[in-house]
Amino acid sequence: MTELAIDIKGITKNFGNVKAVDNLTLQVPRGSICGFLGSNGSGKTTTIRMLCGLLIPSSGGGTCLNYNVITQSNLIKKKIGYASQKFSLYSDLTVYENLKFVAGIYKVDNKKEKIASVMNELKLTPYKDTRAKNLSGGWKQVLTLASCLVHNPELLVLDEPTAGVDPKMRKNFWDYLHQLSQKKGITILVTTHFMDEVERCKQLVYINNGKLLYSGTTAEIIPFSKVESYITANNENSLDIVKTINSTYPQVSITFMGNDLRISSKDATSLEAIIKNFPNYNFVKTTPSFEEVFISLMQ
Amino acid sequence: MVKEFKLILRDKGTIAILVIIPLIQLILFGFAIKIDPKHLPTAVIVYDHSPLTRGIISNLQASTYFDIVDTSNNFKEAKQKLESGKISFIVTIPENFTHDFIRGNNPQILVELDGSDPGSSGTAVSVFQPILQRTIDYFIKNGLNVVSNTKNVNLIMHRNYNEANKSELSIIPGLIGVLLTMTMVMLTSSSITRENEDGTMEMLLSTPLRPLEIIIGKILPYVTLGYLQLSVTLIFSKFLVNLPLDSNIFLLYFSSAPFIIANLMIGMIFSALASTPMQAMQLGMLYQLPSLMISGYIFSFFGMPKWAQLIGSCLPMTYYIRISRGVILKGNQFLQVIPNLIPICIISVIFIIIASKVFKQTLD
Numbered sequence: 001m002t003e004l005a006i007d008i009k010g011i012t013k014n015f016g017n018v019k020a021v022d023n024l025t026l027q028v029p030r031g032s033i034c035g036f037l038g039s040n041g042s043g044k045t046t047t048i049r050m051l052c053g054l055l056i057p058s059s060g061g062g063t064c065l066n067y068n069v070i071t072q073s074n075l076i077k078k079k080i081g082y083a084s085q086k087f088s089l090y091s092d093l094t095v096y097e098n099l100k101f102v103a104g105i106y107k108v109d110n111k112k113e114k115i116a117s118v119m120n121e122l123k124l125t126p127y128k129d130t131r132a133k134n135l136s137g138g139w140k141q142v143l144t145l146a147s148c149l150v151h152n153p154e155l156l157v158l159d160e161p162t163a164g165v166d167p168k169m170r171k172n173f174w175d176y177l178h179q180l181s182q183k184k185g186i187t188i189l190v191t192t193h194f195m196d197e198v199e200r201c202k203q204l205v206y207i208n209n210g211k212l213l214y215s216g217t218t219a220e221i222i223p224f225s226k227v228e229s230y231i232t233a234n235n236e237n238s239l240d241i242v243k244t245i246n247s248t249y250p251q252v253s254i255t256f257m258g259n260d261l262r263i264s265s266k267d268a269t270s271l272e273a274i275i276k277n278f279p280n281y282n283f284v285k286t287t288p289s290f291e292e293v294f295i296s297l298m299q
Numbered sequence: 300m301v302k303e304f305k306l307i308l309r310d311k312g313t314i315a316i317l318v319i320i321p322l323i324q325l326i327l328f329g330f331a332i333k334i335d336p337k338h339l340p341t342a343v344i345v346y347d348h349s350p351l352t353r354g355i356i357s358n359l360q361a362s363t364y365f366d367i368v369d370t371s372n373n374f375k376e377a378k379q380k381l382e383s384g385k386i387s388f389i390v391t392i393p394e395n396f397t398h399d400f401i402r403g404n405n406p407q408i409l410v411e412l413d414g415s416d417p418g419s420s421g422t423a424v425s426v427f428q429p430i431l432q433r434t435i436d437y438f439i440k441n442g443l444n445v446v447s448n449t450k451n452v453n454l455i456m457h458r459n460y461n462e463a464n465k466s467e468l469s470i471i472p473g474l475i476g477v478l479l480t481m482t483m484v485m486l487t488s489s490s491i492t493r494e495n496e497d498g499t500m501e502m503l504l505s506t507p508l509r510p511l512e513i514i515i516g517k518i519l520p521y522v523t524l525g526y527l528q529l530s531v532t533l534i535f536s537k538f539l540v541n542l543p544l545d546s547n548i549f550l551l552y553f554s555s556a557p558f559i560i561a562n563l564m565i566g567m568i569f570s571a572l573a574s575t576p577m578q579a580m581q582l583g584m585l586y587q588l589p590s591l592m593i594s595g596y597i598f599s600f601f602g603m604p605k606w607a608q609l610i611g612s613c614l615p616m617t618y619y620i621r622i623s624r625g626v627i628l629k630g631n632q633f634l635q636v637i638p639n640l641i642p643i644c645i646i647s648v649i650f651i652i653i654a655s656k657v658f659k660q661t662l663d
Contacts, residue, residue, distance in 0.1 A: 055663055077505060087498065
């Protein structure tokens with residue numbers, strides 16, 4: 001049986017009358033990279049904060065790294081590295097000073113060597129004496145990741161770590177996450193809105209309005225969603241077909257993709273029937289994209 | 300403009316403070332503060348017991364300006380009370396006072412007052428002579444047989460601890476406390492709310508640091524800053540107004556520690572209540588106002604109504620002013636400082652407990 005790094009059951013969080021997380025069950029195997037997905041305001045950050053002991057669940061519970069998320073949050077905190085959505089290190093401290101501060105909090109042995117090693121691995125050494133506020137957005141995210149790693153965590157919880165980061169840097173960032181997962185066995189729970197990053201995850205958890213829609217492997221989400229997709233060439237009348245389909249068939253998603261037009265739905269029979277209404281277009285069946293899968297799961 | 304009004308109206312915390320500050324000022328200025336303070340604690344040392352001297356004492360008491368709280372006739376004890384700020388005046392009526400008065404020998408009455416507390420002494424000093432004159436007139440009118448035409452009593456006023464009545468000497472020791480209160484409260488409260496705004500507090504809370512560790516890590520650098528400010532104020536005061544620093548300044552430094560900590564803790568409590576640095580600063584003002592007005596810094600503490608004295612007794616500033624005036628102007632030593640140091644320590648501990656309770660350990 002796979003050992004679980006995160007195993008929470010029926011967790012709920014209310015803010016007054018608002019139910020931010022609703023009876024959510026979440027299981028993440030140790031050593032995996034799990035993409036935690038959902039639209040804005042779906043409850044991802046709230047769930048993450050409950051896992052990290054930053055929020056107390058209204059009901060439900062479970063374990064994180066085999067510690068109770070409600071009663072043993074201080075033990076959990078020792079073994080996780082958490083990066084919030086917003087850059088949350090000290091802008092007026094240098095890269096090295098920030099890492100030294102974090103290493104001090106976790107009482108890391110051989111602080112100097114450990115910081116040097118993390119900076120070296122993440123190519124931060126040239127910026128060692130640069131104040132955090134003078135780093136670019138991408139390097140700030142790298143510094144955040146470095147600060148999460150100085151104490152050798154067993155679990156990394158990263159909340160949109162690559163927001164505002166250019167593709168090359170995102171690629172390097174993700175390559176490094178895979179290294180951490182494969183070589184060091186670190187479990188990574190990461191939220192993202194980038195579909196290419198979703199593909200890089202082994203596991204996916206998808207939530208909407210605080211409720212779980214999917215939890216499983218990345219490979220299984222497309223068959224699970226039962227979404228069918230068709231693609232056709234874009235032409236000068238495509239705008240009309242998009243308008244017609246959007247207004248007449250709300251269960252169907254139609255999107256411009258460069259020179260192509262993609263149409264998808266969970267209801268394969270209806271989709272085939274709809275396509276037949278537009279004989280001037282040559283629709284060809286194709287593999288659904290993750291975006292189509294997520295939009296359709298939300299409906 | 301419309302946008303500005305909308306933003307102002309949505310900042311409920313600021314609006315509440317805007318209402319509360321004038322309300323507190325009205326209460327303080329309207330009811331608590333007395334420019335004409337009464338019921339000032341007074342000791343009388345009477346070496347001549349006669350109807351005339353009893354009349355003088357009872358008229359002092361009846362004037363409501365003086366509360367005769369010590370009639371033990373022990374000058375040494377009374378002087379100690381004056382030094383520790385427990386009383387504002389010592390009135391001494393010498394031996395043979397009545398005899399000398401009847402014979403026209405211009406007897407003296409000695410009034411020793413606490414010159415370090417100008418708020419207390421001012422008006423009371425000016426009413427002393429008329430009270431005395433009224434009493435003498437009454438006794439003469441009612442048959443006191445005066446054999447001489449000279450019917451004078453020499454009122455000798457001895458302004459202790461500030462003989463030259465220099466206002467700067469009585470103001471600066473208190474100002475040290477005012478400055479420490481202002482800066483310490485504001486520094487911690489705005490520093491923590493800024494951490495909340497910048498998101499760094501979320502990072503700190505996600506680490507295994509315990510609230511007390513965060514609090515201690517936060518306040519220790521500010522304690523150092525507080526001492527730096529104290530030193531700078533003392534040095535400037537020495538060179539600019541020649542503040543006498545030949546007393547036990549180490550004792551002032553020692554006593555400043557719990558005072559600084561108490562103010563830092565108040566800042567910490569405000570930061571937990573405020574959601575922005577601006578709100579934290581406004582709450583700081585809310586605290587500074589009574590610290591300035593009802594601590595005895597500007598206006599007489601004993602001249603205020605009991606309820607205001609009770610509130611003042613909860614403020615560390617009330618005790619710190621007595622300590623700084625006591626050490627700098629009166630040359631107080633450790634044993635004299637203790638009665639004011641203990642309340643500051645107790646208040647500090649209470650503030651530490653409250654701060655660690657209200658300090659948000661989670662983002663809830």
